[in-house]
Amino acid sequence: xxxxxxxxxxxxxxxxxxxxxxxxxxxxxxxxxxxxxxxxxxxxxxxxxxxxxxxxxxxxxxxxxxxxxxxxxxxxxxxxxxxxxxxxxxxxxxxxxxxxxxxxxxxxxxxxxxxxxxxxxxxxxxxxxxxxx
Numbered sequence: 001x002x003x004x005x006x007x008x009x010x011x012x013x014x015x016x017x018x019x020x021x022x023x024x025x026x027x028x029x030x031x032x033x034x035x036x037x038x039x040x041x042x043x044x045x046x047x048x049x050x051x052x053x054x055x056x057x058x059x060x061x062x063x064x065x066x067x068x069x070x071x072x073x074x075x076x077x078x079x080x081x082x083x084x085x086x087x088x089x090x091x092x093x094x095x096x097x098x099x100x101x102x103x104x105x106x107x108x109x110x111x112x113x114x115x116x117x118x119x120x121x122x123x124x125x126x127x128x129x130x131x132x133x
Contacts, residue, residue, distance in 0.1 A: 010055030010125035011035045015045035015071060017063040025058065028114060032122045042066025046074055054082055055128030056105070058121060061088035061095060069095055072102050083124035087112060 012033040016022045022038045029036060037052070039045035043065045045057070057075070061068040068086045075084065083105035088095065096107055105127070106120045 008032060008034045009122070010129045011037070011053065012121065012125060013037050013039065013045060013048055013052075013054040013057045015039045015042060015057065015059040015063070015068070017041050017060060021060070028118065029058075029121055032118055033125055042068065042071045045071050049075060049080060049082075056083045056085065056121060056124035058085045058087065058124075061086050061099075069098055069102070072099060072104060076102050083128045085120055085124055087117075 008031060010033055012029060014022055014025050014036060017040060026036050026038065037048055039048050041063050045059065046066065059068040059071055072084050075082065085106045085108060086099055086104055087108040087110055089110035099107060105124050108117060108120060
């Protein structure tokens with residue numbers, strides 16, 4: 001069995017408070033990941049991270065209840081080093097610096113370039129599947 005870098009690999013968690021955006025991201029990325037789960041906010045995302053293993057996380061920054069930064073911080077505090085991609089339409093300097101300090105895999109500004117998004121997620125999934133389970 002041979003696989004190419006663009007073949008479906010790993011398990012992706014998408015966290016975004018906008019249902020339409022979660023659906024669009026799922027469709028865009030369905031050929032990149034073997035499995036995609038979604039969460040409607042940071043708290044729901046953390047609950048999924050507590051009970052399941054993911055090879056990459058794609059999260060919005062600005063969300064009610066818990067932001068993307070708060071999810072990333074929770075992950076790192078709990079020893080979860082899964083590649084974390086954050087997309088934001090706000091591009092605030094302090095948020096970007098905090099994300100980098102916490103070891104964010106990539107920061108993507110909205111509106112994103114679809115090909116760049118797919119490539120970034122595929123690279124993160126490949127990186128995440130090589131981590132010891």
